[in-house]
Amino acid sequence: PTLQATFYGHTYDNPFMNASGVHCMTTAELDALADSAAGSFVTKSATAEAREGNPEPRYVNVDLGSINSMGLPNLGLDYYLDYAIKRQASHPDQPFVMSVASYQGFDEYVTNMRKIQESDYTGLVELNLSCPNVPGKPQMAYDFEDTDRLLTEIFAFYTKPFGVKLPPYFDIMHFDKIAAVLNQFDLKFVNCINSIGNGLYIDKATDTVVIKPKGGFGGIGGEYVKPTALANVRALKQRLNPSIEIIGTGGILTGRDAYEHLLCGASMLQVGTQLEKEGLGVFDRLTKELLAILESKGYASIAEFKGKLGTLD
Numbered sequence: 378p379t380l381q382a383t384f385y386g387h388t389y390d391n392p393f394m395n396a397s398g399v400h401c402m403t404t405a406e407l408d409a410l411a412d413s414a415a416g417s418f419v420t421k422s423a424t425a426e427a428r429e430g431n432p433e434p435r436y437v438n439v440d441l442g443s444i445n446s447m448g449l450p451n452l453g454l455d456y457y458l459d460y461a462i463k464r465q466a467s468h469p470d471q472p473f474v475m476s477v478a479s480y481q482g483f484d485e486y487v488t489n490m491r492k493i494q495e496s497d498y499t500g501l502v503e504l505n506l507s508c509p510n511v512p513g514k515p516q517m518a519y520d521f522e523d524t525d526r527l528l529t530e531i532f533a534f535y536t537k538p539f540g541v542k543l544p545p546y547f548d549i550m551h552f553d554k555i556a557a558v559l560n561q562f563d564l565k566f567v568n569c570i571n572s573i574g575n576g577l578y579i580d581k582a583t584d585t586v587v588i589k590p591k592g593g594f595g596g597i598g599g600e601y602v603k604p605t606a607l608a609n610v611r612a613l614k615q616r617l618n619p620s621i622e623i624i625g626t627g628g629i630l631t632g633r634d635a636y637e638h639l640l641c642g643a644s645m646l647q648v649g650t651q652l653e654k655e656g657l658g659v660f661d662r663l664t665k666e667l668l669a670i671l672e673s674k675g676y677a678s679i680a681e682f683k684g685k686l687g688t689l690d
C-alpha cells in the first residue's frame with residue numbers, strides 16, 4: 378500500500394506534517410523538518426514584527442499531553458516570507474505551508490496578508506485564527522461576525538491559495554455557524570484543531586501551576602484532545618463545501634490516531650505535542666504504523682477509507 382496524500386492538487390509521499398509552533402521557529406528547524414520523513418511542513422505563526430513571546434516556563438510536556446502559553450514568539454513575517462520565497466524556488470516540487478497570525482488583532486491580519494499578496498510567495502498560507510495565548514486578545518475564530526468580516530476583507534484583495542487554523546468548537550450550533558461563515562469563501566482548507574485553550578495543569582509535587590504566563594492557564598495538546606479533534610474534523614468535513622479540504626490536528630500519537638483522523642475526512646495530518654516529545658523520528662514511526670494498518674485492512678491507499686467513518690444507524 379501507499380501513504381500518498383493529495384492535498385490542494387499536489388501528491389505528498391505521506392499526509393504527515395508538524396503542527397505550527399513545533400520545530401518550526403528557525404530556518405534550521407524548517408530545513409530539518411523538510412529533510413525528515415514528514416510529507417510536508419508548516420512554519421511558526423508569524424506576526425508583523427518579531428516577538429519574544431511570554432515569560433518562561435511557557436511550554437510543558439505532561440503525562441497525557443502538553444500545556445503552552447507561548448504568546449506568539451516568532452522571528453517576524455519578513456523572516457518567514459524570505460524563507461518561503463527561497464524555499465519555493467529551491468524546492469518547487471515540495472510545497473509547504475506558511476502560517477500567519479496577528480498580535481494586534483483584526484487590522485494586522487489584513488496587513489500581514491496584504492504583504493504576502495504583494496510578495497513572490499505563491500504557496501499555501503494557513504491563517505491562524507485561533508491563538509489562545511495573547512493576553513487581552515480574544516480568539517478571532519470564536520467571534521463569527523469578526524471572522525466573516527476579516528475573510529471578506531482579505532478576499533477582496535488576496536488571490537493566492539490559503540486556509541484557516543481553527544480552535545476546537547464544542548457545540549453543534551457552533552459547527553453550523555463557523556461552517557456557514559467559511560462556506561462563503563474560496564478557502565482551500567481548514568485545519569482542525571488548535572490547542573484546547575486555557576486549560577490548567579497542576580504539579581502534584583508542588584501544588585502549583587506549571588507554566589508562568591496567565592496564572593498557569595494554557596492551550597492543551599496531546600492525548601487529552603483527540604476526541605475533540607476528531608469531532609471537529611468530522612463535523613467540519615460534513616458541513617463544508619467538498620472543495621475545502623481538512624487538515625486533522627490534535628492527539629496524533631500513533632498510526633491508529635492518524636488513521637482515525639483520516640476516517641473522519643482529513644487530507645493531511647499535523648503532529649505537535651508528540652513531535653515535541655519524540656523529535657523528528659516520530660514521522661518515521663507514524664508512517665510505519667499507519668502503513669501497517671493499511672496492510673492489515675487490505676487497503677491499497679488512503680482514498681479507500683478516507684472520510685468513511687461508520688455510524689450505528
Ligand SMILES: O=C(O)c1[nH]c(=O)[nH]c(=O)c1I
Binds near residue numbers: 445510
Ligand atoms: O502561544 C502560542 O504561540 C500559540 N500556542 C498555541 O497553542 N496555538 C497557537 O496558535 C499559538 I500562536
